[in-house]
Amino acid sequence: MSKFFKRAAFYYKTANEQFSKSKIEDSEEHIALTCYYIQLSIEFNLKGIIEYYGDGIKFKFTHNISDHLVIIEQIKNNIVDYDTLNTLISKLEPWASEITSWNAEARYNFDFVKTISAIESTMRIAKELVDFTSKLYK
Numbered sequence: 001m002s003k004f005f006k007r008a009a010f011y012y013k014t015a016n017e018q019f020s021k022s023k024i025e026d027s028e029e030h031i032a033l034t035c036y037y038i039q040l041s042i043e044f045n046l047k048g049i050i051e052y053y054g055d056g057i058k059f060k061f062t063h064n065i066s067d068h069l070v071i072i073e074q075i076k077n078n079i080v081d082y083d084t085l086n087t088l089i090s091k092l093e094p095w096a097s098e099i100t101s102w103n104a105e106a107r108y109n110f111d112f113v114k115t116i117s118a119i120e121s122t123m124r125i126a127k128e129l130v131d132f133t134s135k136l137y138k
Helices: 005-027 026-054 067-076 084-108 116-134
Strands: none
Touching: 005 026, 005 116, 026 067, 026 084, 026 116, 067 116, 084 116
């Protein structure tokens, strides 16, 4: 099992908790943390998939979601249930650049604002990735 999957699940859970708090407290800080942890959850799941199926191929030491998607495309023949993962990737690709920016923006841009719709959409993708990868270590 990749340690990335366990960490990704934890980051998703933390994002979900922060999102719930943001609704109660109407807090920009909770929104920023939600986005930060969503980004980490997605990033770590993708790195875990690369590590698990990559047969020696290494992920890049970057937060760039698109870079990890390129590597996953290269190893797709190794991935069990790639059709399911590919469906998730097709949902993720339009968001990849924006989600990548959340890693730094959520921490350093004090005017960081995201719509509830954008957060909910990316949370769904993160949850589906966690569900997909959780099958690999249960």
